[in-house]
Amino acid sequence: MAGIYIHIPFCKSKCSYCDFYSKTDFSQRKELIDCLIKEIHLQKNYIDENVETIYFGGGTPSVLSSDELERILSALEANFLIEEDAEITLEANPDDLTAEYLNALKLIKINRLSIGVQSFDNKQLKAINRRHSSEAALTAVEVSKNNGFNNISIDLIFGLPEQDLASWKEQVNKAMYLDIQHLSAYGLMYEEGTPLWRKMKKGEVVPVDDETSIAMYHYLVKTCVENGFEHYEISNFAKPDFRSRHNSAYWQEKTYLGIGPSAHSYNGISRQWNILSISQYCRKINQGETFYEKEILSLQDKYNDFVMVSLRTMDGINFEILQKRFGEKMYNHCLKSAEAFINNGKLAIDKNFLRLTIDGVMTSDQIIVELMYVS
């Protein structure tokens, strides 16, 4: 089973926290879609399994017309074995989700929406330069449901400028009323080089303190669980049977193919990532040059990847798989490194799984560092 990711590097406006590759100039739109389709043809042999999930991410894929999306999907169908019940997700900006557009999406078999809500507070949305309003977000979710979408996810961000704990609680509660199947909630990261990061450097924005951020997370987890969501990954919550199959594949180290500028692919042996810039990507695709960089994963890389992505999920590290893939020595290393964290309640062993506790999640990077192996 494998997944395909399509990167659409266009946005109508840039959000101030975002460090993903995208452009607000759409002049290369046609050329890019042509090249995405060429890349799909070029990469047809990357996957020799059935394709279980397709994910349009970005950027803002909902800036594409349904015709454009259909061209890409047809190319995928022509080159890969796509399962009948494949999960096909479109990341969408609330503003773009009109009834007409949603109907068209339905027709081209897009069956899951990931809506970038981020917040229901207009002041907070403005502070991070989102183009939609709170009202638009609520409408988008309603219209999507009314048009037959029954696998809807929304994104929220906590720790936004202008957001205190009380306000975050309100956001979470509003999300719970929406009757959606999935929620991704991310702690705001000040990524180097972003406008928001620059504002922080200048002191114009002050990040929330650790204590508040932790309280926000705890409230989130508690509320979601109370409302029937499963907390299945550090930042992801799903109603039963509605986990993101595509994203789960990343954490289970299944094969995935990334199409488009800056997209990453993985096949168990190597990882590769396409060139970032649209112009260079298109030029190289058109001229038949190599358009990606590639790293072959050593056993150590694989172990570290395994530890890192497994601990993202609330299932945690499967010791059986660890032993089988990496042997007794690495199993012992992992167990020994975990000891102190098990003793201070940040890691827990459940049956044959090592997982983060809610406390552990908060310092998970540090824990992963300890569990990693560097010769």
Add this chain to the structure above:
Amino acid sequence: MKKIRNFCIIAHIDHGKSTLADRLLEFTETVSGKDLQAQVLDSMDLERERGITIKSHAIQMNYKYEGEEYILNLIDTPGHVDFSYEVSRSIAACEGALLIVDATQGIQAQTISNLYMAIEHDLEIIPIMNKMDVDSAMPEEVEDQIVELLGCKPEEIIRASGKTGMGINEILEAIVKRVPAPVGDPNAPLQALIFDSVFNSFRGIIAYFKIVNGTINKGDLVKFVATEKEYNADELGVLQLDMVPQETLSAGNVGYIISGIKTSKEVKVGDTITHVKRPCDKAISGFEEVKPMVFAGVYPIDAEDFEDLRTSLEKLQLNDASLTFEPESSVALGFGFRCGFLGMLHMEIIQERLDREFDMNVITTVPNVSYIVHTKKGEVMEVHNPAGLPDIMAIDVIEEPYIRASIITATDYIGQIMTLCLGKRGELVKQDYVSGNRVELIYDMPLGEIVFDFYDRLKSISKGYASFDYHMNGFRPSKLVKLDILLNGESVDALSSLIHFDNAVSLGRRMCEKLKELIPRQQFDIAIQAAIGSKIIARETIKALRKDVTAKCYGGDVSRKRKLLEKQKKGKKRMKQIGSVEVPQKAFLAVLKLD
């Protein structure tokens, strides 16, 4: 002997000494253009990169002037204050000196002190203005400086450029015409001055010398006066681009001797070589035992590397006799060595060579100087390590080494420099105008204060334009206390320092602040305290890391994130565990980089 000229070059770092020397070699056809790897004389990579000469070198050139063949021996000298004794011995082996001054920068402190040394030894000085090809050259101004300094005539100054070759022939002529031939009696008992030695893994120690009196033949039985050791002169020769063996060498000449010596300690710079059968009456004056002045603990990061570190230090000592080391142990750092260095640059060089040439990953502790402690019982002891200080109650008085420092700067910076020196317990001895707007300040200062971030601050205050030189100037009693640093209540011996009482509180506070910056947040709070005895004088807390979590980790994030975390992991491996606290290497030198 009348056809021999022995000369050295006096120049400040970056004033173009090595480039100019290369030109001399090229013009005399000692090396051909194609062999001329940039800067022949600086043979260590480290020397080339830093643009400084660490070891002395010698090279012989043949030069035809007015139909006569002359032998020119260039003795290249180290260019840093840490090596001033070696400089003095090289100077003692010469009859003349080229004084190279950068026409764009003018005279610097280093130049002056070496120049005085040369004048003391009656060397003929040939002033040269270098870098005349550069647009920013200011020949009139620099010429005035030189004239004022030397009392020479403006027309005696040669205008040159190592880059273009301008003035090189004039310099060669001047060496022949102005530098006197060496004097000495080839028939007198042998007296040869050792001015340097190098280690060669096949030949052992090779000593460089200048014969002051007498003649030495291959196979002679010779004695080194200071060490009283006897050797056979297995091989003698002169130093051209390669070593050229000779059967005999006599008074006035410069050469090398190979006699199966295995350790560098047996060859002391400044020592005299004489014959066993017909020894000279007395040794050449000026010999001193080189004593390290700055000490620091050097510890392997990984305890298992202790023996490797010992081997590496032994190898370094083979061609650097001024490095000393003895085993010591630290509660915080385990087993390591207390190393003695000539000065701060020497320390940095050794550290860097350990890293580059031996791949040794070490922690260097806060350096300190050598103290003389008088106990109440009347004992006198030398202390090289704060941990070695006797109990405070048993101490009568502690003496610390002083230096006499010369700082040359533009007048604009005098105020700030004086404030800096005052803060370092400096006493102004005198103030002289070198020329127009350049001033030489002479200070008496404790050496221990120079060790603590003096040079960097001097450079930043003066925007890089102040130059600094010093020589040792005896010991003086001082009110010193031992400042301890505690991490979560545990005293870290490797961070202790001896410090003047008046500066202790402010230093303690700054150290705590700096350590707070340098020690990463960990899973628990970390208390950093500075203490004198049992009295806490400063405190900082590093709050526990409560939140360290990546929000998103999808397909495109995995690679980048893994590499980032692996990098952190590598960083942690280089840290030292002290109690439960992980301390990065650089924290141990925090005290050197206080703002």
